Amino acid sequence: RLAIAANFTAAAREIVAAFEAATGHRVVASFGSTGALYTQITQRAPYHVFLAADQVRPALAEREGLAVPGTRFTYATGRLVLFSREPDLVTGEATLRAGTFTKLAVANPITAPYGAAAVEVLRALGIYQTVERRLVLGTNIAQTYQFVETGNAELGLVAASQVAERAGGSRWLVPQSLHSVIAQDAVLLTIGAENPAAVAFLAFLRSGPARAVIARHGYAVAE
Amino acid sequence: MSGPSSIEVRLTGALGTFALAAEFEAPATGIVALVGPSGCGKTTILRCVAGLLRLHGSLRVRGEVWQDDARGIFLPPHARPIGYVFQEPSLFPHLSVRGNLEFGLRRVPSAERRLRLEDVADLLGVSGFLDRDPASLSGGQRQRVAIARALLASPRLLLMDEPLASLDRASKREILPYLEHLRATLDIPTLYVSHSPDEVARLADHLVSIGAGSVRASGPIAEMLTRMDLAREQGADAEAVVDATVTGHDAEFELTALAFSGGTFLVTRTAHPIGQRVRLRVLARDASLTLEHQTGTSILNIFPAVVDEVVTDGASQTVRLDVGGTPLLARITRKSGATLGIEPGRPVHVQVKAVALVD
């Protein structure tokens, strides 16, 4: 049984399908916000593997004895994209600097790693102060994207994975140098320690085919 | 009778399986009593007149058209200047007694108000609990509040559905004269549903008799009461009304003399001035017949009369008398009829044991 961060859903489904086909194990995946999943895990939710959207909670799980020490690793690294559904709006860094938009959507920096990264980008560009009042915060990166996709915000700093398969619009892939790494960690949970399928899945996640899928979905894959 | 001082009702329609086809015309100057058995459609007619129910037909009150389906006219209830005392008191539970009384009063332009809250409340004996919650009132108290509320709406037509049914005699004795007084002074025509012959005889000027959804008979009260076909149904309760004039007062015995076409009634003293016209009510069972004028009897009112018509009904007979031009009814046993030889044309004396003054 897997507990998977919602932003990884699409990629996860493909990987799960591939894993089931390859090994014959049956996998049940639950998706949710990392915070909610973690809370459930603290309440002994019957999850065996935890694919988080950050590094904090897997580490915390390890520390609290909820996860098997040493099984934690980064399975994907997120990339930020400045995206607008309008074809010519985003030209690059300059779009942000020009500041001719009314609303810029970012994820909540307090709860979402993508949000924290987005704020870092704005600070790095030195425009945080000027755009702060024009930010709208999505609870998570999915909502942030919805703000942009529905046109309520002209543009937003969203996950590259979200627009990977979307044609049209205009985008600028934010250089990784502008923000700290958005690493997503996976960990084997104590409950799943004895479950061979769980162990096998984590191994599969590191394998080539899985990494290919992850990359195709717009994530950077850690070395 | 048609025209500006009449009430014309012409209604047809059905409620479920009950079919109503009522048509009558009555003067819009006094009290029109609607009588008839339970479930015959009295309330239904009042509701139509109030505009709460819409059947087919037309309604005209004092020349104003309230409904005329042929012309597509239907005045909504709130635009009809009525006062309606429902069969059940139906007070507003969210308002105090005072709030209930003021509800209609407030909605009448002050120029058109004809009664003061305090007066009406006093007369109906509800001033003692103006600030109470209607739910805490007794049945009779609620009914009196409902009557007061309808009156305070200064209606130009009163609709009263058995307004006094739940009241004790003492209350009735206070309220009836007040209603009579209102009729006389304010000229509020009233459609009055009642099961009580006393009330009807006392109050009504016009009687509409209803049976199973249609009008059986309609006419002025004196005429209706002595119509033998109707009187027979009434049996012992048949009665007649006599219009008379006050001719004198006897201070010693506290009696009042009232002259009518057939003689002079002596009744318990009243406050009427000499010369005033009044109405008397004589129940058939209060009238007895003798061949001779008898003396040494406690009965004061004895008049020569001629038998007009006799209807036999089992052991009883209802006799219509011509008392100097005024019709009276007497109810006697068939045995007495045979013994005295009562038949049309026979001169007799009628002894009236009791007589009630109306108004």
Place this chain on the structure above:
Amino acid sequence: MSGPSSIEVRLTGALGTFALAAEFEAPATGIVALVGPSGCGKTTILRCVAGLLRLHGSLRVRGEVWQDDARGIFLPPHARPIGYVFQEPSLFPHLSVRGNLEFGLRRVPSAERRLRLEDVADLLGVSGFLDRDPASLSGGQRQRVAIARALLASPRLLLMDEPLASLDRASKREILPYLEHLRATLDIPTLYVSHSPDEVARLADHLVSIGAGSVRASGPIAEMLTRMDLAREQGADAEAVVDATVTGHDAEFELTALAFSGGTFLVTRTAHPIGQRVRLRVLARDASLTLEHQTGTSILNIFPAVVDEVVTDGASQTVRLDVGGTPLLARITRKSGATLGIEPGRPVHVQVKAVALVD
């Protein structure tokens, strides 16, 4: 009178500003009438007897203790074998007429059921709309359903709060005999609130007169009716009841002879067998006095009597007569009294114009 065949009521308490202190004892064998002005506490007493309201005191019905605060006894209403006809019909709106009638019936063990739905429905004239919705009934129809419903609960004590107030005379004429019949055959004692003297005189065996929260007088009907203090208040409505025995029938004139201690009444023929005891009701205003026995009059019932007591009240006098041991009341004018020289001890003839058979 105390004991297994009596109803003992002893209640004190207050509803808001209204204080009740009622105490009376009545036989639990016939109909006990509660009379009194509007708002005097009649309904309150019935509610206490039903257990719907708890005031302080005790209640004992036929030897069973329903409430006794001294001993901490209070029987909940559903455990009291009563039938209650409320002042307002209060039918269940979610049930059909039949559903309403069956509600109480079903809850009585079949061994204890004393009436059949069909019979009661027929007698109360409600069989025509058993499947209708109560909301579609007329006021009188609803009331009749409520009476039928209470009867079908096979009560051992009936509580009726003005059950016939909203009914026309024709309905009353059908229902009253039925209630009398039930009283006679089923022996259901009844507390009966009524504003109608007719009903009271006709039905009641015992009268409890209530005034502003306390019992003014309580006693058997004959005694209560001729008590001069009470009769005086009644004025023209005072009356007496006479117990008599059927002695014969006259086929030709369809009359029935009823002997009592002072003579023989001739009344409209009844179906009673010879020898049966019946009750007659004589209104004071239906009795007139003569010095001589008069002939040639349509009045059949004339008896020698002796004046017992005279009370003057304005222009009128109420005269109590001793008619061979039976008290009767006559209401005459003061003028007649003076003319005839009416005073205690004076022998007279009493002419009874109308007499009503009770039962």
Place this chain on the structure above:
Amino acid sequence: MDDGAELWAAVRLTVELAVVTTLVLLVIGTPIAWWLARSRAAWKEAVAAVVALPLVLPPTVLGFYALILLGPDGPGGWVAGLFGGRSLAFTFEGLVIGSVLYSLPFVVQPIRNAFESFGPRPLEVAATLRAGPRDAFWSVAVPLARPGFVTGAVLGFAHTVGEFGVVLMIGGGIPGETKVLSVAIYDYVETLQWTKAHMLAGGMLVFAFAVILGMLVLEKRLARRLR
């Protein structure tokens, strides 16, 4: 597990959860509503307010507390222990408990109002016709309060179908066990599969519309039939 099967499981689970929750809501809510309507205790309004309180918390927060309550350290875990489990969370029973807690005010308040609306008279009449309190409750109070029950059921049902914060938190969205439709739609929306989300949402709306309309119409029919 393939998508279609998972969806079907979600549909089944949603219907089951909504139906069971609605029934439990009525069973629990009715006595509370009755007590609130009839009691003369001065503090009963405080109880009424408390019943409404779960509404005030954001669903995930409520879900969080529910989770603690149902989890191994709370009373739920103790109860689960009796049946050999370790927690009521992540079970269908847990979902029902959470949903009931959250939708209770929607059921209690309308039924209470309905109980209060007909006043004391019908129950008095019932008592004089030999109906004891329990009998009168079933034969008079409940039928007369029917509109309140329908409203309670409609709101409770709809809210349970739509709710997902609490359900997600308590249930964990385990396909076939605790993953209901609302969670499924949520997943679709979150993963930007909007066409699927639209279709699912449309299906849910149609289904819920049918059920709710059915309840409302049935009520009016019953009202006529029973008379």
Place this chain on the structure above:
Amino acid sequence: MDDGAELWAAVRLTVELAVVTTLVLLVIGTPIAWWLARSRAAWKEAVAAVVALPLVLPPTVLGFYALILLGPDGPGGWVAGLFGGRSLAFTFEGLVIGSVLYSLPFVVQPIRNAFESFGPRPLEVAATLRAGPRDAFWSVAVPLARPGFVTGAVLGFAHTVGEFGVVLMIGGGIPGETKVLSVAIYDYVETLQWTKAHMLAGGMLVFAFAVILGMLVLEKRLARRLR
């Protein structure tokens, strides 16, 4: 912006949103409830079911549709355009619209039931006392339906305070503008600051308890006073 000030802003916003939403709910819900109670149209139950439908959608999904509705492609954007904006999303007005949509059934159904409970008689009486339809509505129907209004207000208020899916979605969590308390608690829970979350939740509960109890008690008081 520091934490304390932000929290205060959230508190103020929550109260404002709940109060405004409740008022708007009553203003919009009352005519709908009145129509549902009085109309004889056969299809009115369908309207009643439609009013209940937003409940069936998970809040975030509803929020998503609301975003489309309020956004530049929907009518909301058109309205916003009139005032020089591009969208009603991320504004207080938008929050109110979303909350109203979502809580409408909680207000409409109880008020409708209340309007139906007193039957036609009081309005008939009012008409015979010269009260036109509008007058009778205010002077008779509304006071008699008071319990329904209170229930609607309590449920609408509590639900708006607690709701956060829709608000989160439409509001964009802008501190001081659209970030309400429920969103703040959510943030604390997500970032594992449970003590703060507990405190905030506790505070919300106490506040809501006071408001709801106040409404309920006031209603009973009023019931007595007005008589």
